[in-house]
Amino acid sequence: MPWEKKYSDADMLERAMHAFWARGYEATSMRDLVEATGVNRGSLYSVYADKRALFIAALKYYDRVHRDRFLARIAATNPPKQAILAAFEAAAAPSKDQPGGCLLVNTALELSPHDEEIGALVDGCLRQVEAFFRDAIKAAQKAGTIHSGLDAQNTAQALLGLFLGLRVVTRANPRPAIVASIKSQAESMLG
């Protein structure tokens, strides 16, 4: 083998994901992606068939890092009831080097209605957020920190709805008052 490629695949995806996250699919051009990743057109097209394939890879990368690992870390470092509140807390906290909101939610609105494959992908990811809430509720009920009369499935779905609303608010205009009301509401939903 003659030599290795210069760039790291993960770094490239991380940067591409960041660009899509910040601007959206349509508003991010291949020129933007070349500039953001530091990888040339030719190299990008040698790995991904087209812009859409690169976006799907970036979306899956987001789901793995900013959804799956993110929730797993929260679940590992918090008792179940606090884990739910910590998820809301983290989503509400502004980050220096991250765009507001959530790439999955942005994509759900921009592409899901018109792209079946991406829509199914996003839906699967959001169901896992719902599962995180449901599992945490059930675990908390076993631990006795949440009343056992609470319907875990319905509450998890309502929490997901509230969580998606929080993502909208934090991307558009994160007024502290409404963010606080949402977090407080999530807390009171757990009894």
Add this chain to the structure above:
Amino acid sequence: MPWEKKYSDADMLERAMHAFWARGYEATSMRDLVEATGVNRGSLYSVYADKRALFIAALKYYDRVHRDRFLARIAATNPPKQAILAAFEAAAAPSKDQPGGCLLVNTALELSPHDEEIGALVDGCLRQVEAFFRDAIKAAQKAGTIHSGLDAQNTAQALLGLFLGLRVVTRANPRPAIVASIKSQAESMLG
């Protein structure tokens, strides 16, 4: 006056709004808008300076018809507590000739982070939804249908968060179960 223009301004805006609502700002081209409205390029540009100005007009039209009049009609035909639930019910019900979700929410995610003027416009509209919830809660408290101990402001903000989440769900993938859980949650938030 020589002669009248062929098209109705309101019809034109209605159709342009529909196109933006269905596809988003970036994905809707001027060609799409000419086709959707039946009005020629020249005529469009004689009324609106550019695509962005047309979008802003369409957004304001949406706010007037599908937010302001919509909420006013609900408030006029329902007692205050039921009015809140009716708003959730209407947002959850699929419509034949309307795209899913809400143009204001779509715009909040797509454009608010990068367009200050549009961001402020969207924010003002969403605050009026919040005000609708708050006023309805206060009216219901006076009427005795909602417990007077409920904090109207906080509850209205939490309801807005849940409502935005419902808009996301109904645009991306409106599973009946999660829509029902959100509606049920809104109901239980009113005591």
Add this chain to the structure above:
DNA sequence: GAGAATTTGGAACGATCGTTCAAATGGAAA
């Protein structure tokens, strides 16, 4: 050093983007 493999950068493709403009159109006023 020689050769091979792979990335790289830039040129260029046709298509479409938002936008402009000048000519064609057709009822109202004279």
Add this chain to the structure above:
DNA sequence: TTTCCATTTGAACGATCGTTCCAAATTCTC
């Protein structure tokens, strides 16, 4: 009938879109 003028129309603008392709540059193995 002639004049008028806002509207309509379609062609055309330069720019950028996503994408393709190729020659030059680079760095490994032999």
